Amino acid sequence: MGYLIGKGEDAAFWAKLRQDYDIYAPKRFPKQGRFSDTDIIRYDRVESGAEIVFDEKSDYPAKEVLTPICQAILYFTEDEYRASKASQRPILLFMRPCDIHAMQHQEKIYLENGGVADLYYRRMRERVHIVLMECSEGWDTCFCVSMGTNRVEDYALAVRQTEQGLLFDVREDALKTYFAGQPAADFQPVFVEKNSVSVTVPEIADKELLLKLKEHPFWQQFNGRCESCGACTIACSTCTCFTTRDVIYGDNPAVGERRRVTSSCQVSGFDDMAGGISFRKDAASRMRYKMLHKFRDYKARFGDHHMCVGCGRCTDRCPQFISVTATLEKMAAAVAELSSASK
Numbered sequence: 001m002g003y004l005i006g007k008g009e010d011a012a013f014w015a016k017l018r019q020d021y022d023i024y025a026p027k028r029f030p031k032q033g034r035f036s037d038t039d040i041i042r043y044d045r046v047e048s049g050a051e052i053v054f055d056e057k058s059d060y061p062a063k064e065v066l067t068p069i070c071q072a073i074l075y076f077t078e079d080e081y082r083a084s085k086a087s088q089r090p091i092l093l094f095m096r097p098c099d100i101h102a103m104q105h106q107e108k109i110y111l112e113n114g115g116v117a118d119l120y121y122r123r124m125r126e127r128v129h130i131v132l133m134e135c136s137e138g139w140d141t142c143f144c145v146s147m148g149t150n151r152v153e154d155y156a157l158a159v160r161q162t163e164q165g166l167l168f169d170v171r172e173d174a175l176k177t178y179f180a181g182q183p184a185a186d187f188q189p190v191f192v193e194k195n196s197v198s199v200t201v202p203e204i205a206d207k208e209l210l211l212k213l214k215e216h217p218f219w220q221q222f223n224g225r226c227e228s229c230g231a232c233t234i235a236c237s238t239c240t241c242f243t244t245r246d247v248i249y250g251d252n253p254a255v256g257e258r259r260r261v262t263s264s265c266q267v268s269g270f271d272d273m274a275g276g277i278s279f280r281k282d283a284a285s286r287m288r289y290k291m292l293h294k295f296r297d298y299k300a301r302f303g304d305h306h307m308c309v310g311c312g313r314c315t316d317r318c319p320q321f322i323s324v325t326a327t328l329e330k331m332a333a334a335v336a337e338l339s340s341a342s343k
């Protein structure tokens with residue numbers, strides 16, 4: 001069933017929703033972009049539809065709500081600790097199709113990996129009701145169609161921005177009450193069916209080919225080009241790397257809190273271990289790790305999708321203009337070269 005929430009006549013509607021839900025959506029932060037006089041669009045709590053950016057792709061993904069960049073996970077004193085507490089309020093999370101798929105990919109890591117569910121992710125995920133933001137055209141770095149993430153069937157609400165206001169498709173029964181008395185409208189979301197960029201993820205047939213690919217010289221171009229800044233992974237819809245930091249309160253070093261802080265496999269030192277061990281010592285090996293994790297290893301472990309949803313945010317954010325699709329093409333060429341050489 002569809003409804004129109006008319007522009008300028010929606011204050012009571014949003015007020016009623018806010019009574020029962022926290023609403024998170026992409027929002028514009030003027031003059032906070034990385035270049036002078038540029039804005040940034042990222043997720044934040046919103047009061048109404050007027051604050052939501054519908055006509056541009058957000059610079060940062062919806063994962064910033066599900067896995068905040070910095071969160072206290074436990075508090076400790078000399079001889080005891082307790083987990084941090086969380087709000088119980090449900091969340092309406094406005095997401096593009098790629099972000100919804102990304103959430104499902106992250107769930108595999110946070111909830112299924114090793115058979116132990118991550119408490120902090122689970123309690124946040126249980127609060128979330130999906131609001132699908134319709135994407136009808138996509139943007140120049142998107143390749144969601146190639147990655148099979150352009151369509152979504154399972155959502156609580158779907159929304160489209162129009163001149164007259166917001167059109168909603170309401171699927172979740174509990175939300176229907178908020179639309180009572182609003183004018184009915186015919187609305188079903190449409191999906192992007194073609195991007196300007198398309199990719200084919202190469203099949204890496206066996207371990208022998210994988211080992212040869214790891215040694216292929218094309219990875220070396222990223223030494224000297226990639227700055228190891230991690231911007232690509234922070235903006236990535238699916239990346240999950242984090243580290244922990246202890247923050248000590250006052251003079252007593254045994255009293256404080258432990259924080260989970262987003263980190264990146266692309267940053268030098270991320271994989272350092274006790275004993276002076278480091279697995280990936282240069283930018284080339286870190287890029288190789290990221291690409292193979294996204295486009296081979298995740299699928300090998302979880303069996304259904306690759307770990308990339310084709311949002312293109314990594315390409316948009318890279319200060320060195322390193323494009324994930326161009327890198328994937330180079331990887332595919334290396335795989336083809338190695339495959340034909342072994343015949």
Ligand code: SF4
Nearest residue numbers: 236308309311312314
């Ligand atoms: S690797 Fe790049 S295109 Fe793929 S999900 Fe991450 S940010 Fe998006």
Ligand code: SF4
Nearest residue numbers: 226227229230232318
């Ligand atoms: S690929 Fe780009 S964004 Fe990612 S770490 Fe290298 S320079 Fe930074």
